[in-house]
Amino acid sequence: RAAAARMRTARHLLSKYSEPVATAFAALARLSACVGLPGIYGAVGTTCNYYDIQSPPCVPAGFYVQAGSVTAGWVVEGASMYAAKVKPSAQDGKFQPGILIAVEATSNGNIGLQQGLTGCTGCGVQGEHLTSAQALFQSTRRAIDQIDWSCSPGAVGCTIYLTAYGPGAAVAQLLAWQLAQAGYSVGTSYLFNAPMVGDETFANKMTEQFAKPGYGPIVNVVTGKGSLSPAASYFKPWMAEVFYAAENSTSLSAVCVAGDATCGSAAAPTPPRPMWAGLIPGIVSAQACTHALAPDHDLCTAHDSQCYAGQPLQVPPQFQQQPAAK
Numbered sequence: 001r002a003a004a005a006r007m008r009t010a011r012h013l014l015s016k017y018s019e020p021v022a023t024a025f026a027a028l029a030r031l032s033a034c035v036g037l038p039g040i041y042g043a044v045g046t047t048c049n050y051y052d053i054q055s056p057p058c059v060p061a062g063f064y065v066q067a068g069s070v071t072a073g074w075v076v077e078g079a080s081m082y083a084a085k086v087k088p089s090a091q092d093g094k095f096q097p098g099i100l101i102a103v104e105a106t107s108n109g110n111i112g113l114q115q116g117l118t119g120c121t122g123c124g125v126q127g128e129h130l131t132s133a134q135a136l137f138q139s140t141r142r143a144i145d146q147i148d149w150s151c152s153p154g155a156v157g158c159t160i161y162l163t164a165y166g167p168g169a170a171v172a173q174l175l176a177w178q179l180a181q182a183g184y185s186v187g188t189s190y191l192f193n194a195p196m197v198g199d200e201t202f203a204n205k206m207t208e209q210f211a212k213p214g215y216g217p218i219v220n221v222v223t224g225k226g227s228l229s230p231a232a233s234y235f236k237p238w239m240a241e242v243f244y245a246a247e248n249s250t251s252l253s254a255v256c257v258a259g260d261a262t263c264g265s266a267a268a269p270t271p272p273r274p275m276w277a278g279l280i281p282g283i284v285s286a287q288a289c290t291h292a293l294a295p296d297h298d299l300c301t302a303h304d305s306q307c308y309a310g311q312p313l314q315v316p317p318q319f320q321q322q323p324a325a326k
Contacts, residue, residue, distance in 0.1 A: 016188050017242055019252070019293070021095070022221050024048065024061035025163040025190040026293040028084075031307070032104035032168065033300065035080045039308030041070045044084050046310025056310065057295075062090040065100075069147050073139040079105035079132035079171050083143035086161065096187060098159030099144055099151055103175065105132050107167040111232055113199060117174060119181035123202040124234065125174060129167070133174035140175060141182070153183025162189040162218070165299040166227050166288030169194030169220075173206065173239075176218055180209055189218045192299055193226035193288045196235040203238035207258070222265040223247055227288040241265060244292035 027047050034040040048058035048065035058064055069085035081103050088095040113124035117133075144151050144160070151158035160179055164172040169191035180186050198206075210216030220226075220239040224246060241256040243264035256263035289300035 020060040022190045023293045024058040027057045027295055028102050029163040029165050030299050032102040034307035035072045035082050037307050040072050043307050043310045044070045063095045064089045071143045071146050075135045077132045077135040079136050085147050096159045100161040103164035103168040103172045105168040105171040125198040129170045132171045137178045159187035160184045165192040170197040173197050190221050192221050194220045195227040196237050199234045200236045203236040206238045223291045225268045226265045247290045247292050247297040249292045
């Protein structure tokens with residue numbers, strides 16, 4: 001049953017994958033690093049404005065952020081998010097209006113499994129990310145209500161989109177499940193270099209949930225090896241993967257069914273593990289940051305200028321090593 005659902009997910013992905021939309025989502029995911037700065041509101045709006053100022057990445061993607069709709073919130077449990085109302089800029093019906101949630105998180109390297117994910121009986125998921133997702137869920141519901149009170153569980157015409165990278169993409173998977181269980185319509189979403197976050201029971205239930213009509217797919221867009229998932233054998237993949245071989249790739253290299261060890265990042269060579277890996281809590285590994293679709297091929301570093309001016313701005317090389325100060 002789960003294998004058949006995975007095949008349906010892969011076929012669904014091939015029909016729905018849009019590189020322009022994925023590129024726009026990557027830019028918006030990177031702006032999650034700007035949460036906590038007053039420029040976050042203008043930066044998101046500039047990145048996805050309606051009027052093609054500075055050639056923002058959302059123009060070819062066919063959607064824009066409604067002016068004044070951005071809301072941001074901190075969560076103390078290792079994660080933060082912002083939300084924005086998105087609307088189609090084209091009338092072709094390919095992009096549905098809704099609310100985009102961008103998630104950022106860190107990891108302390110604790111790979112222990114915990115149960116307690118709402119509505120997922122028997123599911124074991126990474127405990128540190130479960131704690132973050134549970135706290136983030138309440139912030140997310142408040143943000144949705146603040147942006148558009150009519151976007152309620154079961155409402156027609158309002159789709160929730162998710163984007164995140166690395167550890168944030170682990171939290172976003174759990175958040176997607178919680179939102180779906182609460183009755184929200186979670187649409188086609190792009191996560192970047194997302195690690196595995198749960199066991200086989202979790203993987204099977206996520207696969208079934210997001211193969212249903214009106215949901216997903218949720219796509220893991222990976223460059224190279226992507227985020228190295230926990231080595232423990234009890235972690236299992238569930239998302240189909242769009243694979244780019246290297247950061248300078250100009251087109252996708254493969255579309256892979258979850259669990260195919262001969263395809264995509266599963267078959268890519270593992271980069272050398274830094275000596276400091278696992279010793280410094282909260283550090284996101286370099287391979288989780290590098291991505292073919294991200295601005296400057298870097299998902300993790302939003303510079304001060306971009307946190308105020310938005311992602312279309314080209315940052316001079318001499319300033320590219322200056323991350324946003326909070």
